[in-house]
Amino acid sequence: xxxxxxxxxxxxxxxxxxxxxxxxxxxxxxxxxxxxxxxxxxxxxxxxxxxxxxxxxxxxxxxxxxxxxxxxxxxxxxxxxxxxxxxxx
Amino acid sequence: xxxxxxxxxxxxxxxxxxxxxxxxxxxxxxxxxxxxxxxxxxxxxxxxxxxxxxxxxxxxxxxxxxxxxxxxxxxxxxxxxxxxxxxxxxxxxxxxxxxxxxxxxxxxxxxxxxxxxxxxxxxxxxxxxxxxxxxxxxxxxxxxxxxxxxxxxxxxxxxxxxxxxxxxxxxxxxxxxxxxxxxxxxxxxxxxxxxxxxxxxxxxxxxxxxxxxxxxxxxxxxxxxxxxxxxxxxxxxxxxxxxxxxxxxxxxxxxxxxxxxxxxxxxxxxxxxxxxxxxxxxxxxxxxxxxxxxxxxxxxxxxxxxxxxxxxxxxxxxxxxxxxxxxxxxxxxxxxxxxxxxxxxxxxxxxxxxxxxxxxxxxxxxxxxxxxxxxxxxxxxxxxxxxxxxxxxxxxxxxxxxxxxxxxxxxxxxxxxxxxxxxxxxxxxxxxxxxxxxxxxxxxxxxxxxxxxxxxxxxxxxxxxxxxxxxxxxxxxxxxxxxxxxxxxxxxxxxxxxxxxxxxxxxxxxxxxxxxxxxxxxxxxxxxxxxxxxxxxxxxxxxxxxxxxxxxxxxxxxxxxxxxxxxxxxxxxxxxxxxxxxxxxxxxxxxxxxxxxxxxxxxxxxxxxxxxxxxxxxxxxxxxxxxxxxxxxxxxxxxxxxxxxxxxxxxxxxxxxxxxxxxxxxxxxxxxxxxxxxxxxxxxxxxxxxxxxxxxxxxxxxxxxxxxxxxxx
Numbered sequence: 064x065x066x067x068x069x070x071x072x073x074x075x076x077x078x079x080x081x082x083x084x085x086x087x088x089x090x091x092x093x094x095x096x097x098x099x100x101x102x103x104x105x106x107x108x109x110x111x112x113x114x115x116x117x118x119x120x121x122x123x124x125x126x127x128x129x130x131x132x133x134x135x136x137x138x139x140x141x142x143x144x145x146x147x148x149x150x151x152x
Numbered sequence: 153x154x155x156x157x158x159x160x161x162x163x164x165x166x167x168x169x170x171x172x173x174x175x176x177x178x179x180x181x182x183x184x185x186x187x188x189x190x191x192x193x194x195x196x197x198x199x200x201x202x203x204x205x206x207x208x209x210x211x212x213x214x215x216x217x218x219x220x221x222x223x224x225x226x227x228x229x230x231x232x233x234x235x236x237x238x239x240x241x242x243x244x245x246x247x248x249x250x251x252x253x254x255x256x257x258x259x260x261x262x263x264x265x266x267x268x269x270x271x272x273x274x275x276x277x278x279x280x281x282x283x284x285x286x287x288x289x290x291x292x293x294x295x296x297x298x299x300x301x302x303x304x305x306x307x308x309x310x311x312x313x314x315x316x317x318x319x320x321x322x323x324x325x326x327x328x329x330x331x332x333x334x335x336x337x338x339x340x341x342x343x344x345x346x347x348x349x350x351x352x353x354x355x356x357x358x359x360x361x362x363x364x365x366x367x368x369x370x371x372x373x374x375x376x377x378x379x380x381x382x383x384x385x386x387x388x389x390x391x392x393x394x395x396x397x398x399x400x401x402x403x404x405x406x407x408x409x410x411x412x413x414x415x416x417x418x419x420x421x422x423x424x425x426x427x428x429x430x431x432x433x434x435x436x437x438x439x440x441x442x443x444x445x446x447x448x449x450x451x452x453x454x455x456x457x458x459x460x461x462x463x464x465x466x467x468x469x470x471x472x473x474x475x476x477x478x479x480x481x482x483x484x485x486x487x488x489x490x491x492x493x494x495x496x497x498x499x500x501x502x503x504x505x506x507x508x509x510x511x512x513x514x515x516x517x518x519x520x521x522x523x524x525x526x527x528x529x530x531x532x533x534x535x536x537x538x539x540x541x542x543x544x545x546x547x548x549x550x551x552x553x554x555x556x557x558x559x560x561x562x563x564x565x566x567x568x569x570x571x572x573x574x575x576x577x578x579x580x581x582x583x584x585x586x587x588x589x590x591x592x593x594x595x596x597x598x599x600x601x602x603x604x605x606x607x608x609x610x611x612x613x614x615x616x617x618x619x620x621x622x623x624x625x626x627x628x629x630x631x632x633x634x635x636x637x638x639x640x641x642x643x644x645x646x647x648x649x650x651x652x653x654x655x656x657x658x659x660x661x662x663x664x665x666x667x668x669x670x671x672x673x674x675x676x677x678x679x680x681x682x683x684x685x686x687x688x689x690x691x692x693x694x695x696x697x698x699x700x701x702x703x704x705x706x707x708x709x710x711x712x713x714x715x716x717x718x719x720x721x722x723x724x725x726x727x728x729x730x731x732x733x734x735x736x737x738x739x740x741x742x743x744x745x746x747x748x749x750x751x752x753x754x755x756x757x758x759x760x761x762x763x764x765x766x767x768x769x770x771x772x773x774x775x776x777x778x779x780x781x782x783x784x785x786x787x788x789x790x791x792x793x794x795x796x797x798x799x800x801x802x803x804x805x806x807x808x809x810x811x812x813x814x815x816x817x818x819x820x821x822x823x824x825x826x827x828x829x830x831x832x833x834x835x836x837x838x839x840x841x842x843x844x845x846x847x848x849x850x851x852x853x854x855x856x857x858x859x860x861x862x863x864x865x
Contacts, residue, residue, distance in 0.1 A: 097445055097449070099687065101264055102687055113479070119583040127329075131688045135685075136685050
């Protein structure tokens with residue numbers, strides 16, 4: 064159903080709709096990183112991408128909540144895409 | 153694995169399984185040996201006198217967890233609203249009875265964390281440090297438990313007993329999220345209660361639990377998040393440096409952790425209190441571990457994963473919840489925008505369709521009343537009956553007549569906000585706001601501005617960077633508020649007859665274009681920094697709560713009625729007096745003299761009549777004054793015809809259009825201006841006034857000149 068890009072590191076802004084990714088870390092400094100981390104984008108957090116078109120902000124689900132995330136911010140989140148499966152916790 | 157020793161430290165079980173029925177709650181108050189008997193008798197009928205001192209309980213929570221609903225349900229109308237000392241953030245508190253005890257409930261501002269990013273976060277932190285309450289109720293959302301527990305993780309570092317109130321159980325159930333609160337209570341080592349504050353469920357159990365926690369033994373040690381092994385020696389080292397050098401109100405370990413996280417305000421405080429050699433060591437340590445924040449924040453989330461492991465069961469990803477279904481449209485790049493435009497359009501249509509007939513009815517009633525009063529007060533001195541009828545009744549009465557517009561508009565805005573739509577509008581608008589160098593969040597205060605510019609200007613505080621705030625503050629007063637829309641709703645039918653609704657919609661669209669254009673131009677001129685971060689929560693949709701809604705509408709409508717009863721009353725009397733002094737003849741009055749001085753400018757807009765210009769000038773006091781002033785100045789001659797028709801008879805259609813354009817874009821009202829000054833300073837506020845003055849008059853002239861040339865003269 065989805066291309067198995069497992070174990071390849073990418074950034075959240077490049078993850079397709081419907082995929083789930085595991086956060087590895089954050090690029091960039093503390094200024095933006097702190098906010099991203101407080102909203103739950105921390106290493107080993109699981110993020111589902113709900114909306115991601117070529118322009119404009121992403122919509123993701125993380126730590127049980129939905130976040131709108133600017134494309135620039137999403138590009139700072141290092142992730143690996145998880146293999147597609149029918150559900151997650 | 154990241155859990156510190158888990159000891160069940162509180163004695164009673166606060167967990168209330170089935171929708172928080174009070175019967176399931178067993179609590180023992182150990183210090184006075186008495187069983188708490190309060191079962192839904194909050195208002196002191198229980199017999200014995202209250203204990204001497206009120207128990208102070210604070211309510212904390214992240215945004216969007218229904219915290220204010222919980223606070224409002226617990227306090228009812230008995231609230232004291234003020235400001236936090238030294239801050240312009242609203243502080244709500246109230247005294248209530250929990251069983252037989254008197255409790256002072258304090259509503260802490262909603263914050264995502266306790267890092268000092270904003271005034272709200274500083275307030276919560278300072279309150280817990282310097283005025284620790286006897287207990288803190290942390291409200292978390294059942295469906296967003298993991299993220300909401302982040303605040304709990306931060307609060308655990310303070311020496312304050314906590315109760316975790318899991319709210320919106322009904323929303324979680326609808327979204328298919330299952331929770332085992334018994335397991336949560338065991339894992340947290342904190343009392344947990346279930347709530348559906350919107351349905352009034354679980355409140356009594358919360359009262360009992362909060363009181364028991366506040367009065368219970370202080371030994372409570374919950375399962376705290378602990379720092380990562382590699383950071384422990386650093387934190388210990390920091391604690392040694394700080395020990396004895398900083399005010400004792402700061403818990404050492406918490407302070408050391410916050411310093412390692414890079415908290416600017418606390419770092420400044422610590423640096424100022426340390427002796428030179430310790431200071432050098434502190435700087436060295438903090439510099440060497442600049443990246444520690446990610447591990448510390450991550451450590452709190454590790455703790456959350458531990459405590460929620462056996463607690464939360466989410467539906468499979470292929471199960472589509474209600475929120476998913478609505479968001480398929482509401483957050484879609486194309487459909488979402490269409491939805492937003494449709495919602496705005498429907499709102500105006502609703503107001504014109506429903507409110508305008510009522511406004512006309514009330515305005516008619518005011519005139520009938522004036523006619524009756526004229527007969528009844530025939531014996532009074534002419535100046536007194538003139539002041540009462542032409543001054544106060546025509547002025548204030550006319551303004552009160554468009555109360556239906558206000559109520560309806562605030563009701564619609566309230567619903568949109570309460571169901572969670574606002575954040576979607578911001579999400580959809582983000583790409584357009586980027587053209588101005590702003591992001592989606594800036595759309596929220598602008599949206600709010602359709603209600604009233606004052607809360608909209610205050611709402612710019614959600615923007616983190618100064619450039620976004622200033623630019624949004626500059627655009628906010630250009631958003632046509634209900635008062636200005638009311639003036640249009642009132643005059644447009646007289647000016648344009650059957651085409652009133654069309655003309656009004658076009659006026660609003662024109663206004664929005666002006667805002668976009670001004671934003672583009674000023675945004676170009678303001679130095680661009682790195683684009684501000686756009687991180688915003690989208691709450692789950694839920695049904696609007698009638699009580700919250702009623703409160704919102706009442707709060708806004710009341711301030712409108714108060715305004716009508718105070719400054720508009722005074723302004724109407726003042727306008728009447730100035731329009732009669734010194735000779736008693738309006739045509740040779742002071743006001744006429746001022747208005748005539750402006751006539752050369754007015755003529756360019758087709759507004760050669762001094763009364764029209766005076767109406768514009770008085771709208772600075774409050775936008776509704778446009779109507780009040782016209783009412784005062786025209787009412788005297790309009791014994792039988794409704795005066796708007798009289799105004800219309802004086803003006804060519806092009807001039808009427810120009811008048812509405814100018815009044816829509818005219819300078820910010822006094823209340824908005826004072827907020828602009830408070831939030832951005834005098835220079836920026838003055839710039840805003842000058843800019844709007846230039847835009848409104850420029851547009852007024854352009855509209856009149858063009859319209860009269862194409863045949864509407």
